[in-house]
Amino acid sequence: MTDAAHQDLIRDQFTRQATPFSTAAPIANEAALKLIIDAARPGPDDRLLDLACGGGIVVCAFAPYLRHATGIDATPAMLERARALAAEKGITNISWQEGEVEHLPYPDSAFTIVVTRFAMHHFLDPAAVFREMVRVCAPGGRIVVVDTYVSEDPAKAAAFNRLERLRDPSHARSLALAELKALYRTAGLGEPRTSFYELRDTVTNLLARSFPNPGDDKKIIAMFETAITDDSLGIPVQRPAGSKGGDTLEYAYPVAILAARRR
Numbered sequence: 001m002t003d004a005a006h007q008d009l010i011r012d013q014f015t016r017q018a019t020p021f022s023t024a025a026p027i028a029n030e031a032a033l034k035l036i037i038d039a040a041r042p043g044p045d046d047r048l049l050d051l052a053c054g055g056g057i058v059v060c061a062f063a064p065y066l067r068h069a070t071g072i073d074a075t076p077a078m079l080e081r082a083r084a085l086a087a088e089k090g091i092t093n094i095s096w097q098e099g100e101v102e103h104l105p106y107p108d109s110a111f112t113i114v115v116t117r118f119a120m121h122h123f124l125d126p127a128a129v130f131r132e133m134v135r136v137c138a139p140g141g142r143i144v145v146v147d148t149y150v151s152e153d154p155a156k157a158a159a160f161n162r163l164e165r166l167r168d169p170s171h172a173r174s175l176a177l178a179e180l181k182a183l184y185r186t187a188g189l190g191e192p193r194t195s196f197y198e199l200r201d202t203v204t205n206l207l208a209r210s211f212p213n214p215g216d217d218k219k220i221i222a223m224f225e226t227a228i229t230d231d232s233l234g235i236p237v238q239r240p241a242g243s244k245g246g247d248t249l250e251y252a253y254p255v256a257i258l259a260a261r262r263r
């Protein structure tokens with residue numbers, strides 16, 4: 001797939017997902033946001049950039065702790081949500097920018113915290129985006145990546161990525177934890193600090209905020225069901241005791257928060 005075709009998929013999906021994604025409880029979860037803020041250690045002089053900021057949840061969570069926060073995203077409908085969220089919270093130290101994160105429109109060392117959440121798996125070349133994150137981060141600043149990660153077992157990783165591509169055709173590839181850590185080492189930042197949590201929800205809720213191609217929802221439910229017994233997705237999936245049918249399936253996506261200082 002060409003970069004342009006992939007960007008079309010991104011804009012198509014996230015124009016439709018803008019409201020359901022940005023208002024989903026596990027996405028807006030404040031305890032999880034607090035873990036990200038703790039990892040970045042913001043102070044009153046910091047200038048933050050959030051790549052692929054979507055509906056602005058991360059930017060708005062950080063803004064009270066620092067001087068200025070900027071969110072950049074390729075999908076105008078997501079940025080509309082971000083503006084609305086900032087207005088609703090009365091936050092004014094924020095800028096929003098429409099653009100693609102592969103070529104950030106900022107000079108070297110422009111920010112002191114550079115973060116991206118739930119987006120690495122949408123990038124065709126995550127290493128190139130990570131290099132851009134490092135470029136725009138000042139020495140001593142913090143670079144924070146938050147994303148779901150796949151099993152180190154290649155078959156389970158491939159199955160999880162197949163599932164996610166069916167659910168959201170703009171999914172490129174979720175990385176394994178070792179691959180996420182390698183982004184930092186390859187860029188000369190050493191071993192990142194890591195913390196973890198699980199993004200838990202029901203498959204019904206997940207599908208309610210997803211826009212798979214027609215008919216693929218049944219394949220998705222079948223993959224989750226199979227994974228209850230054979231762990232084929234490499235993530236926890238269960239049907240709560242006493243319940244029946246696909247609409248009660250529960251899953252937990254593992255999420256890693258990685259952080260290191262720019263040297």
Ligand SMILES: C[S@@+](CC[C@H](N)C(=O)[O-])C[C@H]1O[C@@H](n2cnc3c(N)ncnc32)[C@H](O)[C@@H]1O
Binds near residue numbers: 057072075099117123
């Ligand atoms: C799953 S959402 C995450 C939004 C936000 N980071 C959050 O955690 O709430 C992914 C976002 O990445 C954006 N995106 C994907 N690829 C992008 C790219 N190459 N450049 C800019 N934005 C991109 C989409 O428009 C979408 O808003």
